[in-house]
Amino acid sequence: MPSSFHGLDAWFVLQLAVGVVFLVARFLRGRRRRIPLPPGPKPLPILGNVFDLPRKVLASEYYKLHERYGDVVYLNVLGQSMVLLGSYETARELMDKRSSNYSNRPRSIMKTLIGGDWAFVFDQYDSLWRRRRKAFHNHFGSKPIAQYESVQEDAARRLLQDVLAKPELFADYFRFAFGSTILRVVYGITTSSLDDELIAVVEEAQVISNKAYTPGKYLVELLPFLRHIPAWVPGAQFKRDAIEWNVTMQATRNKPFDVAVEKIRRGDATPSIVSSIVEGAFSKGGLSPEEESITRDATAMAYFGAVDTVQATSHTFLCAMALFPEVQKKAQSELDTIVGSSRLPRFSDRSSLPYVNALVYECLRWKPTAQLGLPHRSVADDEFNGYVIPGGSLILPNVWAMARDPKHYPDPDSFKPERFLTADGRPKEEVLHPRDYAFGFGRRICPGNHFGEATLFITFATILHALIVELQPDEKGLSKAPASEDVRMKENFLT
Numbered sequence: 475m476p477s478s479f480h481g482l483d484a485w486f487v488l489q490l491a492v493g494v495v496f497l498v499a500r501f502l503r504g505r506r507r508r509i510p511l512p513p514g515p516k517p518l519p520i521l522g523n524v525f526d527l528p529r530k531v532l533a534s535e536y537y538k539l540h541e542r543y544g545d546v547v548y549l550n551v552l553g554q555s556m557v558l559l560g561s562y563e564t565a566r567e568l569m570d571k572r573s574s575n576y577s578n579r580p581r582s583i584m585k586t587l588i589g590g591d592w593a594f595v596f597d598q599y600d601s602l603w604r605r606r607r608k609a610f611h612n613h614f615g616s617k618p619i620a621q622y623e624s625v626q627e628d629a630a631r632r633l634l635q636d637v638l639a640k641p642e643l644f645a646d647y648f649r650f651a652f653g654s655t656i657l658r659v660v661y662g663i664t665t666s667s668l669d670d671e672l673i674a675v676v677e678e679a680q681v682i683s684n685k686a687y688t689p690g691k692y693l694v695e696l697l698p699f700l701r702h703i704p705a706w707v708p709g710a711q712f713k714r715d716a717i718e719w720n721v722t723m724q725a726t727r728n729k730p731f732d733v734a735v736e737k738i739r740r741g742d743a744t745p746s747i748v749s750s751i752v753e754g755a756f757s758k759g760g761l762s763p764e765e766e767s768i769t770r771d772a773t774a775m776a777y778f779g780a781v782d783t784v785q786a787t788s789h790t791f792l793c794a795m796a797l798f799p800e801v802q803k804k805a806q807s808e809l810d811t812i813v814g815s816s817r818l819p820r821f822s823d824r825s826s827l828p829y830v831n832a833l834v835y836e837c838l839r840w841k842p843t844a845q846l847g848l849p850h851r852s853v854a855d856d857e858f859n860g861y862v863i864p865g866g867s868l869i870l871p872n873v874w875a876m877a878r879d880p881k882h883y884p885d886p887d888s889f890k891p892e893r894f895l896t897a898d899g900r901p902k903e904e905v906l907h908p909r910d911y912a913f914g915f916g917r918r919i920c921p922g923n924h925f926g927e928a929t930l931f932i933t934f935a936t937i938l939h940a941l942i943v944e945l946q947p948d949e950k951g952l953s954k955a956p957a958s959e960d961v962r963m964k965e966n967f968l969t
């Protein structure tokens with residue numbers, strides 16, 4: 475006997491519901507069909523554009539699709555819509571101006587499996603992300619970070635000594651300088667050597683996340699039901715890795731925070747972001763468990779956001795200085811005039827050093843660190859230039875292409891800080907600033923951009939004031955510089 479629902483036959487209600495859903499879906503599909511998708515290669519049935527997707531995560535490879543199909547390119551990979559944006563103008567229109575629709579992130583199953591749910595860079599565009607991001611922004615905005623300038627100056631000076639003592643370890647020392655600055659600013663923790671225990675933990679977490687978030691590496695991202703497979707099943711290595719990685723990911727979130735809180739309890743804390751939050755809450759009886767959890771999440775994100783990005787830009791700097799000695803000389807001459815030979819640069823010199831500032835911007839432009847940005851995901855269907863962009867599409871801004879658009883940057887392969895300066899050496903307003911794309915877009919724009927730029931400024935100014943960056947000669951005493959266009963970016967989201 476069929477059951478009844480408020481007097482209606484349940485079977486009838488079910489059929490009605492299915493019918494309505496079907497009609498709505500058909501209507502939406504029809505609407506979409508009336509408005510075409512953006513141009514792109516013809517998809518295969520079911521597989522879609524799997525074989526059109528560049529084999530390498532390299533912006534230059536993705537750009538070939540723009541050369542063929544235009545500024546906005548549509549791909550469908552196994553049912554997942556992807557929209558590639560090939561110019562600053564399109565990214566600005568969609569990701570900045572319509573930010574409320576384009577600020578989601580792709581879902582990641584591995585993020586949860588490895589215990590990385592605290593890393594809000596991968597959060598969905600929801601209220602939890604808003605709270606974590608606000609907590610972060612409160613301490614990394616342009617005003618609050620000014621109080622940590624002396625920490626950044628000290629780190630740059632220590633870097634100089636370390637590189638002078640052991641130039642062959644320059645890459646390790648740059649990394650240590652940025653990592654130790656973050657631990658000091660965020661947690662008030664002083665680290666003294668490359669093999670510091672806390673640095674080792676957070677560095678390990680970086681390696682893990684780079685593995686876990688490599689696009690296309692894990693089948694579970696395409697077939698989410700695989701996450702339920704028990705770890706002992708043959709072939710489920712990803713589950714066994716995830717269990718092991720959980721320990722490091724949790725330690726990264728909690729260990730430095732616990733050390734900071736212990737120092738506050740003992741009364742020997744140095745001023746830091748955590749000390750200001752925890753001590754600020756004393757008057758109301760301390761942080762609530764929820765506030766504490768948000769603080770742990772937000773503060774742990776700083777090391778994650780800061781170290782790889784700033785280090786990659788520093789490598790661009792070293793490479794550019796070695797390849798363009800005339801630029802290096804100009805920057806050094808400005809430093810000699812403004813800073814003089816009796817001391818090292820300080821933040822108070824920053825506004826008097828337009829050429830050094832322009833050199834920082836040119837480093838962000840010449841080989842941008844996140845060459846395909848970080849993917850966003852759209853929320854709902856949208857119309858743009860006569861095309862429909864389906865809700866749920868992955869949006870990939872080609873930052874590399876923006877940074878070398880000849881409309882904005884004539885002779886883009888050359889490293890020319892002058893492009894950001896007027897003929898009489900003052901900052902030029904009308905040129906597209908790398909800050910407008912190198913740090914991402916819309917509501918997801920990098921909240922560490924002020925801190926990041928400040929770190930780059932003081933590090934580059936200090937190095938240039940004391941050292942000369944040159945190519946290392948080979949065994950015959952010759953040093954052959956590659957052409958600028960042959961300096962290749964590594965295959966990855968971060969270069």
Ligand code: HEM
Pocket residue numbers: 594595596607610614775776777778779780781783784787843844847848849850912913914915916917918919920921922923925926927
């Ligand atoms: C040269 C330096 C840096 C570059 C080029 C850079 C670049 C980026 C980019 C491209 C994004 C993605 C934005 C988007 O989705 O549209 C991002 C996000 C982020 N960055 Fe940075 N960044 C830098 C330095 C820093 C620093 C120093 C910090 C921390 C102090 C930081 C923290 C973050 C965080 C927390 C996010 C996630 C934002 C979110 O999803 O809401 N970054 N960064």
